[in-house]
Amino acid sequence: MKLPNDIDDITAIYVPLSRVKRLEDLAILRHFDYKVLQMASNKSQLAEIERLDKLSLDSRTRFAKWFQ
Numbered sequence: 001m002k003l004p005n006d007i008d009d010i011t012a013i014y015v016p017l018s019r020v021k022r023l024e025d026l027a028i029l030r031h032f033d034y035k036v037l038q039m040a041s042n043k044s045q046l047a048e049i050e051r052l053d054k055l056s057l058d059s060r061t062r063f064a065k066w067f068q
Helices: 011-018 034-038 043-062
Strands: none
Touching: none
8 A cells, every 4th residue: 555656646545445345355465654545635536526426416316216
């Protein structure tokens, strides 16, 4: 859980971690700085979250009968 080559994009860590389905499937082989997991999102990540939230709301409106 180390950001590659000074990248401040937390998705470099989040994406692989999000693939873990069970705690027993996760192996941490060396010490890591826990602060890496507490990084704030950058502007492009926040914009993407907002875009996805809007799509979700639009979908729930358009297909309301499937979201009951």
